[in-house]
Amino acid sequence: MKALTMARLLIRLFGVVALMTLNSVAARAEIAIAVAGPMTGQNIFRGEQIQQGAQLAVADLNAKGGVLGQRVQLLVGDDACDPEQAVAVARKLATDGVVFVAGHVCSHSSIPASKVYEEEGILMISPASTNPKLTDEGGANVFRVCGRDDQQGLVAGNYLADVWADKSIAILHDNSVYGKGLADETRKQLHKRGVKEAMYASYMPGKSDYAELVSGMRAVAIDVMYFGGYGADAGLILREANNQDFEVQLVGGDSLTTEEFWMVAGPAGEGTLMTFGADPRMNPEAAEVVDQFRAQNFEPGGYTLHTYAAVQAWTQAAEIAGSLDLMAVIKALRTHRFHTVLGEISFDQNGDVTAPGYVWYRWTKGEYVPAK
Numbered sequence: 001m002k003a004l005t006m007a008r009l010l011i012r013l014f015g016v017v018a019l020m021t022l023n024s025v026a027a028r029a030e031i032a033i034a035v036a037g038p039m040t041g042q043n044i045f046r047g048e049q050i051q052q053g054a055q056l057a058v059a060d061l062n063a064k065g066g067v068l069g070q071r072v073q074l075l076v077g078d079d080a081c082d083p084e085q086a087v088a089v090a091r092k093l094a095t096d097g098v099v100f101v102a103g104h105v106c107s108h109s110s111i112p113a114s115k116v117y118e119e120e121g122i123l124m125i126s127p128a129s130t131n132p133k134l135t136d137e138g139g140a141n142v143f144r145v146c147g148r149d150d151q152q153g154l155v156a157g158n159y160l161a162d163v164w165a166d167k168s169i170a171i172l173h174d175n176s177v178y179g180k181g182l183a184d185e186t187r188k189q190l191h192k193r194g195v196k197e198a199m200y201a202s203y204m205p206g207k208s209d210y211a212e213l214v215s216g217m218r219a220v221a222i223d224v225m226y227f228g229g230y231g232a233d234a235g236l237i238l239r240e241a242n243n244q245d246f247e248v249q250l251v252g253g254d255s256l257t258t259e260e261f262w263m264v265a266g267p268a269g270e271g272t273l274m275t276f277g278a279d280p281r282m283n284p285e286a287a288e289v290v291d292q293f294r295a296q297n298f299e300p301g302g303y304t305l306h307t308y309a310a311v312q313a314w315t316q317a318a319e320i321a322g323s324l325d326l327m328a329v330i331k332a333l334r335t336h337r338f339h340t341v342l343g344e345i346s347f348d349q350n351g352d353v354t355a356p357g358y359v360w361y362r363w364t365k366g367e368y369v370p371a372k
Helices: 002-028 044-063 083-095 107-120 149-164 177-192 211-219 231-243 259-269 284-295 304-321 326-335
Strands: 030-037 071-078 100-103 123-126 142-144 169-173 199-202 224-228 249-252 273-277 338-340 343-347 358-364 367-370
Touching: 030 044, 030 083, 030 304, 044 071, 044 100, 044 259, 044 284, 044 304, 071 083, 083 107, 100 107, 100 304, 107 123, 107 142, 107 177, 123 304, 123 326, 149 177, 149 224, 149 249, 149 273, 149 358, 169 177, 177 224, 199 211, 211 231, 224 231, 231 249, 231 259, 259 358, 284 304, 304 326, 304 338, 304 343
Parallel strands: 030 071, 030 100, 100 123, 123 142, 169 199, 169 224, 224 249, 249 273
Antiparallel strands: 273 358, 338 343, 358 367
């Protein structure tokens, strides 16, 4: 009886060990990567863009056999554009064993998260964080497929000086790393051009009432408002200006390329101008992917295709390296060109993408289109 019991126990133990081994092999056969950004909170529309981009990229990737013969599993991290939450998300993703993160979005979240990824040996390619500090002060593991605010501010400052040098200009920002950084870069270039703004002020993001701010601009007869911040706040400020019969031209950056801006601003947003990279939806290389998104009733605006491209760049770099080893993938990223929905791209030694610069867009009838 004891011998039989022992035999059964040994069989069961062998079975458990075999099952654990199989599970371990199965786990290793699936590569974990992540997309991270504001899946909740004020910037949820930007989060939806990057999540949609990453999901379709991984689905298409797995349909073609995955990476290095292994399927890819996509994890989703929600930082709500909060720095502390971003660090917590980064640490959780490290614990989950991810080798690559497409994220984050808001610069004030991306920068602290990048420090965790550097410590943990995880590759990070941001689709949307534009503050120069991300790559200037980041580790060798940090890349981005979008432009930088010093590039964006140069274009904006020149345009303000070229078109509205004789007008009363206000420069507003929300005190965030992104918003203030973009506003200050624009202001710097405006001053280089010999133009001084009539008003430079910060505002509190997330408020429901900007009557006092708008009244202040109206009191000094502002003609043009350069805006460093996010879409919902810009929309509310424009609506309040409309309520006060105050006509002001809104000019902003890439954060205004979300449906959220128009949903909040409504007709008051008509004619709003902003800088953004050349629209990847127009690229022949993106046509098939754009059709896939539209078939799902999702318009791949903003940073959707940038996120898809981030996954493509990582995939191709891993295949070139023949490995998931971080340093091997970094070397491939720094020394090769990649075919993506953004077109053919490469990265400089700083981790910044080498791609066409910023161009102008205008909101009209619920869509943003190239400004003429």
